[in-house]
Amino acid sequence: MRRFLRLAVLGGAVVAAPTLASAKPSTTAKPAAAASVGSNCVFDIASLPTLGGTIERLLPGSQGDAIGAILQDGSEVVMPPGLAAQDHDLRAGARLSVKGLWSAPLRLVRAFALSGTPSLCASPMPEMVTAAPPASAEGTVARLLHDGDGAVNGALLQDGTVIRVPAAGARTPYLKIGAVLYADGTGYNTAYGKLVMASSLGPNRSQAIRISDEPPVPRGAPPGSAGYDHISGSVSGPE
The missing domain is CATH 2.40.50 (OB fold (Dihydrolipoamide Acetyltransferase, E2P))
Known part of the structure; x- marks a missing residue:
């Protein structure tokens, strides 16, 4: 019996695919091949472009x-x-x-x-045990930067300074290409350029606002008031 082929367009390329009549039953699924010999990758990355x-x-x-x-x-x-x-x-x-x-x-x-033979994956980096020193920067935004999921998480200034922000910072109106941006927080001067991990953003220093993904701490009762020594949710015992 003659086998008929139909054409299917996949990702812009035309390939031949068997019709349902000539397709063979699928075999039992097998695990992906192990990473190349000598590779330090935990997962198989052979299918990645x-x-x-x-x-x-x-x-x-x-x-x-x-x-x-x-x-x-x-x-x-x-x-x-x-x-x-x-x-x-x-x-x-x-x-x-x-x-x-x-x-x-x-x-x-x-x-x-x-990419290589073998391909090389990331190795753990020792974490810095000292707190980052204060750092700030001001300049024109050349481009926006992203995390691995495509979410905006910073900006590259025209002078090469990298600004990284929490999610709250990405929601501000200040991260725009061509805008003048002031950032204040902590950071480092590294071999790859200056990095500022911003905790405040604005068009300039006087208009900078604090940015944080932490929920705001509610203000308590003022000193001297009846509720000043009362802890919300606590139960008072017998006197």
């Missing part, structure tokens, strides 16, 4: 490492902490090739591993 380009600048993280990159074609690459440390040759002008996911609307790459 290879993406990349020439690095325009690396984006600093709070542990003194790089956790992202801006490519010369304008794409943003988001990397987990410890991934960039697997390649000591990463720098402006170098080629970055990763296994990851691509968001065309955001021109955003979420990297899971450095």
Whole structure:
């Protein structure tokens, strides 16, 4: 009996697919192949596409490492902490090739591993035990930055300073390309540039507002009032 083929368009490519009449029953599902020999990746990443380009600048993280990159074609690459440390040759002008996911609307790459033979995944980074010193910055927003899920979590200023904000900061009207932004908080001057983890944002210092994802603490009764020594929800015992 002649087998008939139908054409299916998948992702812009035309491929031949068997009709239901000629399709064979599916076999029992098997686990994905193990990661390449020598790879330090826990999960199989073979099915992920290879993406990349020439690095325009690396984006600093709070542990003194790089956790992202801006490519010369304008794409943003988001990397987990410890991934960039697997390649000591990463720098402006170098080629970055990763296994990851691509968001065309955001021109955003979420990297899971450095592409190679074998591919390399992130290794744990030692956490800094000292508190970050105070830091502030002011300048014009050149572009917005994102987390691995595509949510805005900061901005890159024209002078190269990276501002990172909590979700509450992303909801303010101050993160706009071309706007003048003032940020105050804590941060570091790293090998990859200045990083400010903002706790206050505004168009300038005098108009900056505090941003936090923590719920506000309700004000208590003023000193000297009847309720000043009363703790809400407590039960008074017999005197």
